[in-house]
Amino acid sequence: MTAAYIALEGGHVLEGRGRAPGTTRGELVFTTAYTGYEESLTDPSYEEQVLTFSYPLIGNYGVREERFESERVHPRAVLARELTDDVASWLEAEGVPAVDHLDTREVVTDIRDSGAMKCGIAVGDDVTPEDAIAELENCIAMSDHTEIGAQVSVDTTTTYGADNDGETVALVDCGVKGSIVTSLLERDATVHVLPHDASVADVEALGPDILFISNGPGDPANYEEAVSLVEAFVDEVPVAGICLGQQIVARALGGETEKMAFGHRGVNQPVMDLESGRVVMTTQNHGYTVSDPGLHLEISQVNVNDNTPEGLVGTDYDVITRQYHPEANPGPHDTLDFFDDVLAMAAPDARAIVADD
Structure with missing residues (x-):
């Protein structure tokens, strides 16, 4: 043996x-x-x-x-x-x-x-x-892997669904799962997948309807470029995020994050929507969480087991995020409507954007 x-x-x-x-x-x-x-x-x-x-x-x-x-x-x-x-x-x-x-x-x-x-x-x-x-x-330690984004991200911008007629999404790849891209494509979006360290000019050149920050590994504090993108564009286009993306968006809008003891990893994490009271089972894979959403975000969903934030919405901006994986794979498909909500934030027609200095 x-x-x-x-x-x-x-x-x-x-x-x-x-x-x-x-x-x-x-x-x-x-x-x-x-x-x-x-x-x-x-x-x-x-x-x-x-x-x-x-x-x-x-x-x-x-x-x-x-x-x-x-x-x-x-x-x-x-x-x-x-x-x-x-x-x-x-x-x-x-x-x-x-x-x-x-x-x-x-x-x-x-x-x-x-x-x-x-x-x-x-x-x-x-x-x-x-x-x-x-x-x-x-x-x-995981927090010391300062270049972990480069290990999992695309090197250059890649476009999917160029012939689609729906919204244009600039998706910042911090380690995106393929099912996230697929979920957007199934809703007729054109998805530009950008490197984790994409610049303001890179995003600006695409003229997106939505800025989307993906899931990924490691400490959100080590994704400074992605944080800067959210800061630059949040007042210009709607912003969405999943998992690490929620944490990055929170940090960009004045919130704080922290490492969890052992995280949430599995397909049976119960999440409650605070407005409706509905509880769904979710797929999760994260070791960090939002400890304080800051002044520009409010908590819309929480984990039933430990009350950690599972969803955030903007109070001053068009922002929607999820800590869990609404695309599942593996896991339940109870939360796929998140992608409909994300795309609904975009204006009907695409528009050129200019980032804040």
């Missing part, structure tokens, strides 16, 4: 069965999703993290590329109670270390008790616990 070791902050070293070789390090997190492992593994929001699946069997319906949310696997490593050969082979081909035959209940409990933590991984025929410990010693 191929050896596998996971070194955790605090000195604990776990041993499991190696399914895909390699050494790596990252922030240890867990998801409660019981389906959608292909979508989760290709979600850019897991960049620089080690993903633990709480559901015991991962891979029982194979691996199909049409379910991927991006072009590659993003977690630095994968932990599970049992991985099928299909998933293990996929991860090995992607160069992503994988470990199973773990008591993932214990791992999840450790994360819930101690919070998301640094870890080191070593998998291979000749690895030792010391190899995993060495990886742990070189692991840095």
